[in-house]
Amino acid sequence: MRPIAKGNVPTDSKGEEIVFNKYARSRRYLIDRIGEYCSYCERKIQANLAVEHVKPKKTNSDLKLSWDNFLLGCTNCNSTKGDKKVVLEEFVWPDMDPTFEYFSYDASGVVKVNENITDADLRKRIEATIQLVGLQKRAPKKGSIAWKEASDRRHEHRMKAYIDSREASDTYRKANKAVRELMRGYIEMIVVADGFWTIWMEAFEEFPEVTEMLKNCIPGTRWEEAAEMGESAEVVLDMEGDGA
Secondary structure, three states: OOOEOOOOOOEEOOOOEOEOOOHHHHHHHHHHHHOOEOOOOOEEOOOOOEEEEOOOOOOOHHHOOOHHHEEEEOHHHHHHHOOOOOOHHHOOOOOOOOHHHOEEOOOOOOOEEOOOOOOHHHHHHHHHHHHHHOOOOOOOOOOOHHHHHOOOOHHHHHHHHHHHHHHHHHHHHHOOHHHHHHHHHHHHHHHHHHEOHHHHHHHOOOOHHHHHHHHOOOOOEOOHHHOOHHHHOOOEEOOOOOEO
16 A cells, blocks of 8 residues: 655645635645545546545544545545544554555455564554455456446456556566666556556565656655655645635
8 A cells, every 4th residue: 555645734825724614625635745546445546536534524523624634535445434433543544654564465456464564463453454445355256247237346457457567577577778768667657547556566676766766656655765755745825715
């Protein structure tokens, strides 16, 4: 799961923190900060990307308009999470934890707890996050009615990204210097266009020139060497009025 830095509350042209009168009005700021990607499944979502309330707004009305309670979520992750009770400390979060280290992706297309995590409590929190947004779900059997009607295609998209990234990695390994330089541009285009940043990072872990490029290709990617980036991030727009 891509770790993200959405930064502090956006400010207006006077340097004043923006007060959101409607939570939907924070969407543009979130996209500018962390990109047009689901904060959980990592897919690029160009339509119907929702402002996701970490603690459900239905049961936490005081956080309905709170920047600290906002992430971005696709329809599938958002609806799976729904209004389930959320105690922050019982889960891991892409804007709070080093989530790149916590999850494992393989050819099964199912998101799992990284086997290198040995702390039992941490493993429990990671697994809770997987269950919370349904990253363990598999696609229905091909050809079945459920498969034909399925609106949740996260598993299929994740499997395709895994296969594509591994094929690209194999090609890159065999390529000469000139071809590798060309490939890096295409790899960046694919990740920016489709998402699944973590899957591509893992596929190219032995090629630091690629992973360094990937660390910087999507806005708001919080890499551990630059963990403070979120604290200094600031969006200043020419806006009038007291609220957004």
